[in-house]
Each structure stands twice: as C-alpha cells, then as structure tokens.
Amino acid sequence: MTTAGRHAIHDAIVVGARCAGAPTAMLLARKGYRVLLLDRDRFPSDMGQSTHLIHPLGVAHLRTWGVLPQIAARSRSFTDWRVDLHGVVLQGAPPAVDGHGDSYGPRRHLLDGILAEAAVAAGATFRDGVRVVELVERGGRVAGVVTEGSGDSRQIEHARLVIGADGPNSVVARCTGAVESLVEPVVQSNIWSYWRGIALDHVRLYIREHRGAFAFPASDGTVLVAANLMHDEFVAARRDREAAFHARVEEVAPDLRAMVTGAERTEGFHGGCTRAFVREAAGPGWALVGDAGMKKDPVTAQGISTAFRTAEMVGEAADEGLSGRRPLDDALADYAAARDEWLLPYYRFTAQLARFARPTEALAAFYRETQTDSDATARLFGCVALTHSPEEVLPSA
Numbered sequence: 367m368t369t370a371g372r373h374a375i376h377d378a379i380v381v382g383a384r385c386a387g388a389p390t391a392m393l394l395a396r397k398g399y400r401v402l403l404l405d406r407d408r409f410p411s412d413m414g415q416s417t418h419l420i421h422p423l424g425v426a427h428l429r430t431w432g433v434l435p436q437i438a439a440r441s442r443s444f445t446d447w448r449v450d451l452h453g454v455v456l457q458g459a460p461p462a463v464d465g466h467g468d469s470y471g472p473r474r475h476l477l478d479g480i481l482a483e484a485a486v487a488a489g490a491t492f493r494d495g496v497r498v499v500e501l502v503e504r505g506g507r508v509a510g511v512v513t514e515g516s517g518d519s520r521q522i523e524h525a526r527l528v529i530g531a532d533g534p535n536s537v538v539a540r541c542t543g544a545v546e547s548l549v550e551p552v553v554q555s556n557i558w559s560y561w562r563g564i565a566l567d568h569v570r571l572y573i574r575e576h577r578g579a580f581a582f583p584a585s586d587g588t589v590l591v592a593a594n595l596m597h598d599e600f601v602a603a604r605r606d607r608e609a610a611f612h613a614r615v616e617e618v619a620p621d622l623r624a625m626v627t628g629a630e631r632t633e634g635f636h637g638g639c640t641r642a643f644v645r646e647a648a649g650p651g652w653a654l655v656g657d658a659g660m661k662k663d664p665v666t667a668q669g670i671s672t673a674f675r676t677a678e679m680v681g682e683a684a685d686e687g688l689s690g691r692r693p694l695d696d697a698l699a700d701y702a703a704a705r706d707e708w709l710l711p712y713y714r715f716t717a718q719l720a721r722f723a724r725p726t727e728a729l730a731a732f733y734r735e736t737q738t739d740s741d742a743t744a745r746l747f748g749c750v751a752l753t754h755s756p757e758e759v760l761p762s763a
C-alpha cells in the first residue's frame with residue numbers, strides 16, 4: 367500500500383463497474399454521496415467468462431432500481447424450469463420475489479452497460495479503462511487508490527471508503543490481505559454459445575454423474591445452450607470446444623442437441639470455470655462486494671443475483687457509516703457478518719452440486735418425493751434461486 371494524502375475527495379471509490387460495482391455506486395450516489403467508479407475494462411463490453419441467468423431475486427433488484435424496462439426491451443422473461451436431476455425430472459418455477467417470478471438472461475454487455483449508465487445518471491463519476499494498482503493507507507485504514515490509465519501516469523484518489531467490486535482477482539482483496547477460506551478447486555467447467563431460431567421459453571438443466579447441460583433464453587432473440595464438463599475434460603478439449611460441446615449435449619440432453627441442429631449459431635464457443643472461495647468482506651475503510659468477496663461455482667447461476675443483493679447490503683452499511691449515524695467500520699463489520707449468515711448455506715450447497723456426484727440413496731429418494739409435490743419443487747428450486755436456505759430444505763447428510 368502507498369502511504370499518502372491528506373483530504374478525502376470522494377466519499378467512496380468503487381473498484382469494478384459490473385454487476386456488483388455499478389449498483390453499489392448507483393445506490394450510494396442516489397443517497398447523495400460523492401462516488402468515483404473505476405474499471406480497467408472499456409464499457410459497454412462482454413465479460414467473456416460468464417453465462418448470465420438472473421434469478422427472480424436479482425430481477426427484483428433490477429425492478430426496484432428502475433432499470434428492468436431497459437433489460438426487458440432486449441431480453442425475454444421466463445418463469446419455468448425443467449430440471450433433470452440424475453434422471454428425476456422436476457418441473458415448475460422458483461419462488462416469486464415481491465410477487466414476481468420472472469427471470470432474464472441478458473448478455474453482459476447489455477446488463478453491465480445499463481447498470482453503469484444508471485450509476486452515472488445517479489451522479490457517480492465513472493472512469494473506464496482505468497486500472498487500480500494499489501491502495502492508499504492512512505493511519506491503519508484504507509484511504510484511497512492508486513490508478514493507472516491508458517498512459518503510464520499514476521494517479522492517487524482519496525476516499526473515506528474503498529469498495530472492491532473487482533471480481534475474483536480483486537486488487538482490493540490482495541492489498542488488504544482479506545483472509546480467504548473454504549477454498550474449492552475448479553471442479554466443472556462450461557462450454558456455451560448462442561443460437562437463433564430455437565423455441566425455448568424456460569430454463570432446462572441436466573445434472574448427471576460428472577456431466578450436465580443447460581439452456582435458457584438470452585438477449586435479442588437468441589438462446590444460450592451450454593455443456594458441463596469436469597475440469598480435466600475441459601482442459602483436454604481446449605483445442606476443439608465445439609466437438610466437446612456437441613458430444614456432451616448429445617450424451618445428456620438429446621432434446622437440446624436436436625434444437626441446436628438446424629438452428630443458426632450466432633457466434634463461436636465460449637468457455638469458463640472458476641475456483642470457489644469466501645473472503646473476509648470488510649475491514650478498516652474497505653469492503654468487498656460480489657465475486658471479490660465470495661466466488662461460487664457457476665452451477666447454481668447465483669453470482670449476478672448475489673452481486674446485486676450484496677451491493678444493496680454494502681450500500682446500506684456504507685450509508686450508515688458515511689452519514690455518521692454509526693462508526694463506519696462497525697457498520698461494515700455488520701455487513702460482512704450479514705453477508706456470511708445469508709450466503710454461506712448457498713455456498714456449501716453450490717460446492718456440493720458442482721461435483722456432479724451421484725446422489726446418495728437418501729438424496730435420490732428426496733428428489734423423487736419432491737417431483738410429485740409442486741410446493742416442494744419450488745422450495746428446492748429456491749435453494750438454487752437464493753430464496754430458500756438449502757439447510758432448511760435438503761435432507762441432512
């Protein structure tokens with residue numbers, strides 16, 4: 367860290383301007399705080415390593431923030447899921463949130479661009495193409511950031527609070543030494559692309575032993591279809607993702623294979639995966655939000671909705687501290703504890719599902735019982751869609 371500076375120019379600096387950072391900046395700017403939002407990427411742009419299913423919880427945030435009409439103008443909503451869990455097919459919808467059960471699958475350039483624009487409209491100063499390389503420290507607290515722009519020149523920006531929304535390789539986490547725990551290696555990986563001309567109006571998900579596939583409506587009339595490979599298979603298939611995709615989809619989801627055959631693929635194949643971890647979410651003068659603070663395997667598609675919810679949570683804590691209603695660091699510590707209390711059961715559940723392991727007899731029996739009960743199906747889907755704590759729904763091991 368650099369030790370420098372006298373005056374805090376900004377109330378908050380938010381590092382990273384995608385689905386965690388842009389809403390955090392927007393919410394604080396809407397409360398009247400001076401917010402600087404920084405991202406090393408140019409906007410709008412895609413985030414290559416991610417699919418983009420947003421559960422009703424995430425959609426509820428988009429609705430509350432007033433940006434859903436812009437998303438809906440380019441993406442179809444859908445409510446129903448058809449989930450094949452090791453041969454047991456469950457159909458229904460995840461629980462509604464605030465009376466709405468719709469999900470969306472907007473491409474990231476669309477979603478992240480709209481959110482960054484909303485932050486600017488709220489009064490945040492947004493600089494893209496600017497990388498944060500270090501933090502400024504004063505009196506044992508984080509007090510700003512050091513940035514590098516397109517030239518080589520470095521700049522120091524001071525703030526009362528620095529929020530890391532800078533994804534899994536967070537510079538804010540690295541510089542603060544945020545402690546990492548519950549680390550899970552990369553288990554499974556995704557290969558996907560987009561097709562036009564497929565009539566799919568719901569989510570389809572297949573989870574089989576060490577393999578899977580899924581599909582959902584995306585933006586601009588396209589449908590995303592993806593294959594799940596265990597990570598060693600994914601690495602072996604790096605030279606021919608297309609062949610690996612087709613082989614896997616044929617194997618676990620012949621109906622999806624039939625859909626993509628004859629439909630128009632609109633672009634090449636993407637691949638993505640991640641290790642999973644939980645990081646300490648706050649300390650003196652800093653906080654982490656979204657993937658910077660907790661990264662889950664994508665199998666439950668919880669990352670974007672989690673980013674939105676944690677943006678709300680850190681926004682409320684920051685407001686309490688910056689307004690002087692409470693000591694800032696106390697409010698941030700409460701944010702960190704509340705985040706863990708809410709998310710850790712979902713983290714453990716996701717890590718389990720990501721193994722694509724054969725279910726125990728007890729779990730297979732639970733899936734079969736759930737299949738015949740629509741309320742139970744909704745509760746189980748809620749474990750994926752972040753509305754029902756898995757520890758309250760699933761049988762104990």
Ligand SMILES: Cc1cc2nc3c(=O)[nH]c(=O)nc-3n(C[C@H](O)[C@H](O)[C@H](O)COP(=O)(O)OP(=O)(O)OC[C@H]3O[C@@H](n4cnc5c(N)ncnc54)[C@H](O)[C@@H]3O)c2cc1C
Pocket residue numbers: 381382383384385386387404405406407413415416417418419420496497498499531532533534535536537556637638639640655656657658664667668669670671673
């Ligand atoms: C294969 C895969 C599929 C997924 N599918 C889904 C899905 O269907 N649904 C879902 O909800 N989630 C999904 N996720 C998870 C989702 O992508 C993430 O949870 C989400 O992107 C987290 O958002 P974020 O804003 O926290 O971080 P990111 O989206 O990673 O954004 C971080 C931003 O910080 C910027 N940044 C980083 N370092 C710096 C720096 N030093 N200075 C300035 N800027 C910096 C980056 O440029 C980037 O724009 C998937 C993930 C993977 C890997």
